[in-house]
Amino acid sequence: MVLVEMYAGGHINPAVTLGLFLARKVSLVRAIMYKVAQCLGAICGCGLVKSFQKAYYVNYGGGANELSAGYSIGTGLAAEIIGTFVLVYTVFSAIDPKRNARDPHVPLSIVKII
Template identity: 35%
Template sequence: MGNFHETLGINELKNKNAIWKALLAEFLANVLLNFFGCASCTHISGKPPSLVLIALTFGLVIFILAQTIEHVSGGHINPAVTAGMMATGNIGIVKGILYIIVQCLGALAGSAVLKALTPEDLHKSGLGNTQLAPGFSPIQGFGVEFFLGFVLILVICGVCDPNKPQAKPAATLAIGMAVAVGHLATVDFTGSSMNPARSFGSALIANNWTDHWVYWAGPILGGVAAALLYKHALAAPNLGPMRIVERYTIADEKELKRLDVNRDEP
């Protein structure tokens, strides 16, 4: 029974204060993601939005949101990330499902606020609703979104590897850059969703569900594949407590010698 509870992640729900804070953080982050990100996709005066503007907006908003809530919820902000973490056992099933639910609700709320705060003429652009470009088949779109999810979760696993502490300071910046790169490369192909919740929110508000499965299956399967590949093939080797102690001991000894030399100087 204990193993069953551990697999489902029931124990993670015992601290109700922590779980509610985490769910609130994921909800709020997706509200802001869809509001600011989808706002950058909205056409003004009939002019198509700049692809660079869209890429920078999504990359920067993910960077600042991950930096803000990473200590509260892990900064998933994306069902594909949550699915990857569930596949590798970094988050329990129940908690992961709750994350995905609030991520979708947050994205929906963000798109709803964007619609409420913009003139009706701008709603014709779809308010950031992700669609396949003309000539792209659903299978091709699925492939594009698969690799977008794959690269995002691969980067997340790499920069958040507990055995790579040197990568920690730049982790959220690298994640934001991965999002920006994905948009720069493929926003003209599929809208570069990378995030099922982000597409869900804008699709519901625009009431346009064409090929919507692409934006769930692609990023989630890509994210799960990347997470499993990193865990079983690319994870940094465990330094072990002795190696870590030795590293800091050597550094301390060098610092003490430097101070001794300075003390002996007249």
């Protein structure tokens, strides 16, 4: 399903949109529109959670990410960079038209990462 979404243009993650733009697979205008849509979707999702699940919203700080005790900012940044690289690399390997083998597990790896 996600593999089909990627071909149709469903860039769920802004890092994927940026990666596809840098690889010249998406135009600048389309990349900007995807980013705007992703930000608006995040705002709408946050608003829905805040309105329907106020206790969870307050309990989890509105979904804001923070480092666990014992981890430095550098460690958190490194984890984000590595995780983002793995996500974008997996998406690129799944949509590469030059790839001969079409492994059935590739879409599952994308769903698992996201």
